[in-house]
Amino acid sequence: MSLSDPPKPDPRRPERIPLTVLTGFLGAGKTTLLNRWLKDPALSDTVVIVNEFGEIGLDHLLIETVDEDMVLLGAGCLCCTVRGDLISTLEDLLRQRDNGRIGPFRRVVIETTGLADPAPILHALIYHPYLVQRYRLQSVVTVVDAVHGAATLDAHPEAVRQVAVADRLVLTKADLGAGNATLLARLASLNPAAPVLPPETPAEELLGGLFGLDGKGADVRDWLGADALAADPPAGLDVNRHDASIRAVCLTSEAPVPRPAFEMFLDLLRSGHGPKILRLKGIVALADDPDRPLVVHGVQHVVHAPMALPAWPDPDHTSRLVVILSELDPAFVHRLWDAFLGRPRLDAPDAAALTDNPLAIPGG
Template identity: 35%
Template sequence: MQVEDIHEPDIPVTILTGFLGAGKTTLLNRILSENHNYKIAIIENEFGEENIDTDLIVRSNDEQIVTMSNGCVCCTIRGDLSRVLTDLRHKRDRGEIDFDYVVLETSGVANPGPVAQTFFMDDAVAPFFRLDGVVTVVDALNGGETLDREANARDQVGFADRILLSKCDLVSPEAADEIEARLRRMNARAPIRRVDMGACPVDEVLNITGFNMNDILDVDPSFFVDDHHHHHHNDDIRSFVYETGRAFDPAKLDRYIMSLTNVYGPDLLRYKGVLFMKGTDRRVVFQGVHMLAVSDLMAPWGDVKPSSRIVFIGRNLPEEAIRRGLSTCLADD
């Protein structure tokens, strides 16, 4: 968990995910038809259940890339994601296409984890493309049943930086409240928005800074309230938050996080912490996906009383064992 000076690539990317029928394509058509200030390249997985609205296409001079009526471009993945992104970048550098943002729609049945890791691990991608966030669309009408049945749908919720809840008009307010509470238990750090996909504001999807290194760690206060009014599903994806007012010993915590990710990395979907560390008067922020963890020094604590808060989102994680392990990393008073 070494503190690094991280170069900021110039092309932000949003991963748009959600299970079949949740409303991703409706949202993409909204983005492609709206007059906004972005020149967006949309990478659409060809296994999607619907296609981009062909009425929005103004020309097609390439098997993979088409230009949309508002200046956006759209391409279909027929191969490795790294190659597709590199091809787009080279076409932009040559002046053949123009874009300043990428939206990547995953297949409805896909786990977004490997896609997200591409932006950190692939040397052809990481220096040029910055992962802005993972946006997951959940269907309020059928989402509960889908979450019960499909492990990848639960992974999509766990990886999310923002969750868009669709089709709320087709269910009762009580049913919408219930699935929202379930989603919050699964992912305590992702804001949940109830939206009409066909009228969703673009700023709910783009530039949400889900992967930025900052000292903002918002966890909905209602997450800490045990809600007895809703049925508690036995989801394998759950969140928990560790908090302490004592300082961490940097060496002990570094060793523990390394061992934790080595053992539970495949099941650690997302984690982020704002840390009070012995030996510095500045906040330390760390976050990770699976085994990949990065950290950085942020602003001084100033007049704020130092404390640590870490949120973990993962599959069948041993919560109490992790809490005990973190407590062994606290510095001696």
């Protein structure tokens, strides 16, 4: 990947369609939450993609069958099934939209199976050269069951990853969960950047991201959760419970970042440690164009071509990059970032050693 020429808006190309991934383990309550969303008028003209149509109870919302894989929902939403490749499904939706066979939907929600590791799905959404021109990943919402959530996290690594990559966590059955405080502490340890919200939260608040449908930017801190990452970890938490390897780190720079240094940092991180990068997102001011920050998304060894915003969405022009790590020491990532920015750290080895041989550091 190179940031030398980030894609520029093409007035002939339609605005990219915001896309949300809804995930969560089996029985967490994704079906109930999705049905709640679909009753919200704010979600009219939305396409919902589910892995198997039979998994979600939408019968009372159906109006008519569009074709064998699509149904029109009462809220003006369209629902389709994935019978194979998600990429093919998303491409087919665009073809039908462009050909006028279905209406010009404004948003897509992908509901994953409960056993899905979300990383490959996010990888597909930011990697495919055509899809990234037409869709933009807006948010990842993960549903957690307050009753069985702790046991699920103990037993299933997929559930841990679902929590770790989320932008927002929705806690269901909270009135039935006796150990909510312990579960909340564990969620905060896994993903301090993601707020934990009740299922009654308005759909627009759960689905939103850095970019609103009307073109207005949301607060960057809310999108990144950088303030939460800077807070102290919850006290009294037993971290030795199958997920101690998942860590989040927030990298910042008040000064604009030199473009070559940023490119080299990302290239070294993804090429040497790609499988350990569960998710990366951020907003970065480059030294050669600090007033038009870049929005960056990445999963594992793939970093999506960044998008330049016309202006900063909030008054704080600090570059912020959030990285969710698996089996990788956050201190190493901090040292690598500081080395490329030329910032010495008292607790770091020689910066030249990091840049000369960053792959040789144990645990990093």
